Amino acid sequence: MQKLTNRAVQIDRSPMTFAERAYLPAIAKGLGTTLSHIFKKKATVSYPEVKRPFSPVFRGLHVLNRDENGAERCTACGLCALACPAEAITMEAAERKPGEEKLYREEKYAAKYEINMLRCIFCGYCEEACPKDAVYLSETVMPSNYDRAGFIYKKEDLLIPHPHKKDAK
Numbered sequence: 001m002q003k004l005t006n007r008a009v010q011i012d013r014s015p016m017t018f019a020e021r022a023y024l025p026a027i028a029k030g031l032g033t034t035l036s037h038i039f040k041k042k043a044t045v046s047y048p049e050v051k052r053p054f055s056p057v058f059r060g061l062h063v064l065n066r067d068e069n070g071a072e073r074c075t076a077c078g079l080c081a082l083a084c085p086a087e088a089i090t091m092e093a094a095e096r097k098p099g100e101e102k103l104y105r106e107e108k109y110a111a112k113y114e115i116n117m118l119r120c121i122f123c124g125y126c127e128e129a130c131p132k133d134a135v136y137l138s139e140t141v142m143p144s145n146y147d148r149a150g151f152i153y154k155k156e157d158l159l160i161p162h163p164h165k166k167d168a169k
Protein backbone atom coordinates (compact mmCIF):
# COMPACT_ATOMS: atom_id res chain seq x y z
CA MET A 1 0.00 0.00 0.00
CA GLN A 2 1.26 3.48 -0.83
CA LYS A 3 2.19 5.58 2.22
CA LEU A 4 0.28 8.82 2.72
CA THR A 5 3.16 10.44 4.62
CA ASN A 6 6.79 9.55 5.34
CA ARG A 7 6.15 9.68 9.09
CA ALA A 8 5.28 6.00 9.48
CA VAL A 9 7.20 4.26 12.29
CA GLN A 10 8.33 0.68 11.95
CA ILE A 11 7.33 -1.18 15.13
CA ASP A 12 9.69 -3.85 16.44
CA ARG A 13 7.52 -6.84 17.32
CA SER A 14 10.36 -9.20 18.25
CA PRO A 15 9.89 -10.91 21.69
CA MET A 16 11.33 -9.04 24.68
CA THR A 17 14.45 -10.31 26.38
CA PHE A 18 14.44 -11.19 30.09
CA ALA A 19 16.15 -7.84 30.91
CA GLU A 20 13.53 -5.91 28.97
CA ARG A 21 10.73 -7.77 30.71
CA ALA A 22 12.33 -6.87 34.06
CA TYR A 23 12.46 -3.19 32.94
CA LEU A 24 16.25 -3.12 33.48
CA PRO A 25 17.15 -0.94 30.41
CA ALA A 26 14.30 1.47 31.25
CA ILE A 27 15.40 1.71 34.91
CA ALA A 28 19.02 2.34 33.86
CA LYS A 29 17.87 5.04 31.41
CA GLY A 30 15.77 6.72 34.12
CA LEU A 31 18.63 6.63 36.63
CA GLY A 32 20.93 8.12 33.98
CA THR A 33 18.53 11.01 33.49
CA THR A 34 18.35 11.56 37.27
CA LEU A 35 22.14 11.46 37.67
CA SER A 36 22.66 13.88 34.79
CA HIS A 37 20.59 16.49 36.71
CA ILE A 38 22.92 16.32 39.74
CA PHE A 39 25.56 18.28 37.88
CA LYS A 40 23.18 20.80 36.28
CA LYS A 41 22.35 24.22 37.72
CA LYS A 42 19.32 24.06 40.06
CA ALA A 43 16.11 25.43 38.56
CA THR A 44 14.54 25.92 42.00
CA VAL A 45 15.36 28.25 44.93
CA SER A 46 14.94 27.66 48.68
CA TYR A 47 11.93 29.93 49.15
CA PRO A 48 11.24 31.78 51.46
CA GLU A 49 14.91 32.07 52.53
CA VAL A 50 15.88 32.83 48.93
CA LYS A 51 13.64 35.01 46.82
CA ARG A 52 13.79 35.64 43.12
CA PRO A 53 13.89 39.28 42.02
CA PHE A 54 10.55 40.56 40.81
CA SER A 55 9.89 42.14 37.46
CA PRO A 56 10.24 45.96 37.53
CA VAL A 57 6.52 46.17 36.71
CA PHE A 58 5.43 43.85 39.53
CA ARG A 59 2.22 45.02 41.25
CA GLY A 60 1.70 43.92 44.84
CA LEU A 61 -0.40 44.88 47.82
CA HIS A 62 -2.18 48.25 47.70
CA VAL A 63 -1.15 51.19 49.83
CA LEU A 64 -3.13 54.31 50.72
CA ASN A 65 -0.86 57.30 50.59
CA ARG A 66 -0.52 60.36 52.84
CA ASP A 67 0.85 63.77 51.94
CA GLU A 68 4.13 65.11 53.30
CA ASN A 69 2.35 66.34 56.48
CA GLY A 70 0.70 62.99 57.12
CA ALA A 71 -2.83 63.92 55.97
CA GLU A 72 -4.75 61.25 54.05
CA ARG A 73 -4.70 61.99 50.34
CA CYS A 74 -7.87 60.08 49.40
CA THR A 75 -10.86 62.30 48.79
CA ALA A 76 -13.32 59.44 48.28
CA CYS A 77 -14.08 60.48 44.73
CA GLY A 78 -14.79 56.87 43.78
CA LEU A 79 -12.80 56.89 40.54
CA CYS A 80 -10.69 53.92 41.62
CA ALA A 81 -13.81 51.88 42.39
CA LEU A 82 -15.29 52.90 39.03
CA ALA A 83 -12.12 51.87 37.17
CA CYS A 84 -11.82 48.55 38.99
CA PRO A 85 -12.87 45.73 36.63
CA ALA A 86 -13.22 43.31 39.53
CA GLU A 87 -15.45 45.57 41.65
CA ALA A 88 -13.07 44.97 44.53
CA ILE A 89 -13.12 48.48 46.04
CA THR A 90 -15.83 49.88 48.28
CA MET A 91 -15.82 53.14 50.19
CA GLU A 92 -17.95 55.56 52.13
CA ALA A 93 -17.31 59.29 51.88
CA ALA A 94 -17.53 61.75 54.78
CA GLU A 95 -17.21 65.53 55.15
CA ARG A 96 -14.14 66.88 56.89
CA LYS A 97 -15.00 68.80 60.06
CA PRO A 98 -13.27 71.98 61.18
CA GLY A 99 -10.05 71.07 62.98
CA GLU A 100 -9.51 67.90 60.95
CA GLU A 101 -7.36 69.59 58.30
CA LYS A 102 -4.28 67.77 59.56
CA LEU A 103 -6.00 64.41 59.19
CA TYR A 104 -7.52 64.77 55.74
CA ARG A 105 -6.09 66.78 52.87
CA GLU A 106 -9.39 67.46 51.09
CA GLU A 107 -12.83 68.57 52.32
CA LYS A 108 -14.13 65.07 51.65
CA TYR A 109 -12.40 61.89 52.80
CA ALA A 110 -12.94 58.14 52.87
CA ALA A 111 -14.51 57.23 56.21
CA LYS A 112 -14.43 53.64 55.01
CA TYR A 113 -12.19 52.23 52.31
CA GLU A 114 -11.97 48.51 51.63
CA ILE A 115 -10.34 46.33 49.00
CA ASN A 116 -11.36 42.71 48.61
CA MET A 117 -8.07 41.06 47.67
CA LEU A 118 -9.86 37.85 46.70
CA ARG A 119 -11.49 39.77 43.88
CA CYS A 120 -8.50 41.93 42.96
CA ILE A 121 -6.54 40.95 39.86
CA PHE A 122 -3.73 43.45 40.56
CA CYS A 123 -4.27 45.20 37.25
CA GLY A 124 -3.31 48.61 38.63
CA TYR A 125 -6.27 50.46 37.08
CA CYS A 126 -7.17 51.94 40.48
CA GLU A 127 -3.71 53.48 40.73
CA GLU A 128 -3.97 54.90 37.23
CA ALA A 129 -7.46 56.31 37.84
CA CYS A 130 -6.63 58.11 41.09
CA PRO A 131 -6.31 61.88 40.57
CA LYS A 132 -4.87 62.42 44.06
CA ASP A 133 -1.95 59.97 44.01
CA ALA A 134 -3.71 58.34 46.94
CA VAL A 135 -3.65 54.65 46.05
CA TYR A 136 -0.82 52.70 44.56
CA LEU A 137 0.31 49.12 44.32
CA SER A 138 3.44 48.42 46.32
CA GLU A 139 6.13 45.77 45.88
CA THR A 140 4.82 43.78 48.86
CA VAL A 141 3.59 40.32 47.98
CA MET A 142 0.00 39.66 49.03
CA PRO A 143 0.30 37.47 52.17
CA SER A 144 -1.66 34.24 52.38
CA ASN A 145 -4.40 33.73 54.93
CA TYR A 146 -6.54 30.92 56.34
CA ASP A 147 -9.61 33.12 56.65
CA ARG A 148 -11.58 34.72 53.80
CA ALA A 149 -12.28 37.75 55.98
CA GLY A 150 -8.52 38.26 56.26
CA PHE A 151 -8.43 39.20 52.58
CA ILE A 152 -10.70 42.21 53.07
CA TYR A 153 -8.21 45.02 53.61
CA LYS A 154 -9.61 48.01 55.46
CA LYS A 155 -8.36 51.60 55.40
CA GLU A 156 -6.33 51.00 58.56
CA ASP A 157 -4.55 48.08 56.87
CA LEU A 158 -3.81 50.03 53.70
CA LEU A 159 -2.73 53.43 55.04
CA ILE A 160 1.01 54.01 55.15
CA PRO A 161 2.39 54.98 58.58
CA HIS A 162 2.20 58.66 59.52
CA PRO A 163 5.54 60.27 58.53
CA HIS A 164 5.83 62.28 61.77
CA LYS A 165 4.24 59.97 64.33
CA LYS A 166 6.02 56.91 65.61
CA ASP A 167 3.89 53.73 65.90
CA ALA A 168 0.93 55.64 64.43
CA LYS A 169 -1.18 54.86 61.40
Ligand code: SF4
Pocket residue numbers: 080083084085086087088089115119120121122123124125126127
Ligand atom coordinates in the same frame (compact mmCIF):
# COMPACT_ATOMS: atom_id res chain seq x y z
S1 SF4 B 1 -5.60 46.46 41.10
FE1 SF4 B 1 -7.26 46.30 39.59
S2 SF4 B 1 -8.59 44.71 40.39
FE2 SF4 B 1 -7.28 45.33 42.07
S3 SF4 B 1 -8.45 46.89 43.17
FE3 SF4 B 1 -7.14 47.96 41.68
S4 SF4 B 1 -8.43 48.20 39.85
FE4 SF4 B 1 -9.38 46.64 41.14
Ligand code: SF4
Pocket residue numbers: 073074075076077078079080081091110129130131132133134135
Ligand atom coordinates in the same frame (compact mmCIF):
# COMPACT_ATOMS: atom_id res chain seq x y z
S1 SF4 C 1 -8.03 56.42 46.15
FE1 SF4 C 1 -7.96 58.08 44.64
S2 SF4 C 1 -9.46 57.49 43.09
FE2 SF4 C 1 -9.88 56.24 44.88
S3 SF4 C 1 -11.43 57.39 46.00
FE3 SF4 C 1 -9.44 57.99 46.84
S4 SF4 C 1 -8.87 59.82 45.68
FE4 SF4 C 1 -10.51 58.83 44.53
